[in-house]
Amino acid sequence: MMKHKRKSKRKNNKTCDVKGCDEEKRKSLSKSKVREKTDLKIDSSGRNAYLCKEHYKEYKKATEDERRAKRLSWD
Numbered sequence: 001m002m003k004h005k006r007k008s009k010r011k012n013n014k015t016c017d018v019k020g021c022d023e024e025k026r027k028s029l030s031k032s033k034v035r036e037k038t039d040l041k042i043d044s045s046g047r048n049a050y051l052c053k054e055h056y057k058e059y060k061k062a063t064e065d066e067r068r069a070k071r072l073s074w075d
Helices: 029-036 055-062 065-073
Strands: 027-028 046-053
Touching: 027 029, 027 055, 027 065, 029 055, 046 055, 055 065
Parallel strands: none
Antiparallel strands: 027 046
């Protein structure tokens, strides 16, 4: 029996999902997490939000304290 891969609807779109941004996408994150943690306006129909380098930096800065607390709780 042959398994079929799901076809991505976004295959040809290689740009950031933030409204008004035409930069090349670099990172893929959960759309709900990006919306919850930042003020970025995501224009995406799928589960993931694709961010360019600059918008990923904004996301990292917005989640910095949360990530630091998570790392410290590993003890």
